[in-house]
Amino acid sequence: MKIHSSEKLKKLKKLRKKGYSINELVRELSIPKTTVWHHVHNIKIAPKYISLLRSKIGGSHQKKREKFRKCQNFCKGNIKIAP
16 A cells, blocks of 8 residues: 655655655654655665764764753752752
């Protein structure tokens, strides 16, 4: 059963070759993540875009650490512990 048009799938593959991450493709094309992965997991990324894609890896871990640091700083300034 075909749900997505062949034009949309062509665009999906073209963007992946240009270094778009799976999450970016999901947002850009409004296609479920598993469907995106199914169509792009074997696609070779053009060499000039590999460094761009690698720079996006680990973003969620970095965001998590940054949020934790902000929370720690907020708590240090606002929570007083009784002796």
